[in-house]
Amino acid sequence: MDNNRLPHASDYEYKKGVKQSNLRQNYSGNYNYSYNDYKQGEEPPMRSARSAKQVKKRPSQGAAQRERERRKAAERAAREKEARKEKQKRDRLLQREKERKLRIKKRKKRIRKAKRLFRAFVILLRNILIVMSILAAIAGTLYLIYDKVFTIKEIKYSGNKWVSDETMTSYIFKGQSKPNLIRFYLSDKFKDKKSIPYVETYEVHCDWPNKLVINVYEKEVIGCIRKDNLYYYIDKDGILLDVTNTKKEDVMIIQGVSVTDYEINKSMGATESILKDIFEIKKQLDKYNLSFEEVNFDYKSEYVLRKGGLYISLGKGEYLVEKLFELSQVYYELPGTGTLHLENCSGQKKNLYFTAD
Incomplete structure (x- = not known):
């Protein structure tokens, strides 16, 4: 065995x-x-001997225990993995449900906000319509007052000698059939004044509710230059003010002064010193209420005044104030024709004489 x-x-x-x-x-x-x-x-029964390769070695008790523990651990890990998957699935479902509720909440909030805005818009629109209706009523009332009460009915001018009242009105209220005092007052305050021939400036005084008083300050007209049967009126600065085919009264004709330009509201190019002397002559004549038809600046650079057949020889542009004062003393004693010589008069000398024609 x-x-x-x-x-x-x-x-x-x-x-x-x-x-x-x-x-x-x-x-x-x-x-x-x-x-x-x-x-x-x-005798014991005979058994065939098995080789060592055919014999399976039984595991020891420790290996079996470890195998059981390994299997239990694997099963536990599988259960835990399955539990985690279930938990993740539940978490995803809960998250989706939470997001869905949040979306619903936001949508409801937007709807409530839109409703509030719509109600506010309706209220605002209603208030605007009410205010516009009130303003329209007020505007209509004000327009009636504006049109009826403040329409200008009377205009008074003062200080205008060369420009007529009708001309002033046509320039100031150009294109207005019914000038209004309020509109004119605002335009006069905030806009430039109209450019009017002969007028330096003007001042407006409102006599409420429908009257105007306008003070006119005209430019100083020293005379006119005659050319081709036209009369060119100039001021003390040599600016051409107006052109007419008839001569205005009390305006001297200036002879012997050369000019280069005949455009209105521009300088005619006359010599400044000559204009200054003529202006001084004009001022002194107005002071003594004397009037002459012409002032001639002759080839000798001397000034000669003429009225009909009476000539006043002033000589050079020196001592014009004294010479014209002497003229005022003897003017009304002079005959209608002849020449009064004041060339040699000065502040101290009164050497004047008269020659008859």
């Missing part, structure tokens, strides 16, 4: 009658039996 074979279940059948004391254990922990262990005349 092979002592190295593994025990077999059938071996226990032959243990009958075998002494327990004769049972011995080999080094591998298996129980082996010898022929002496059996009853006399009995």
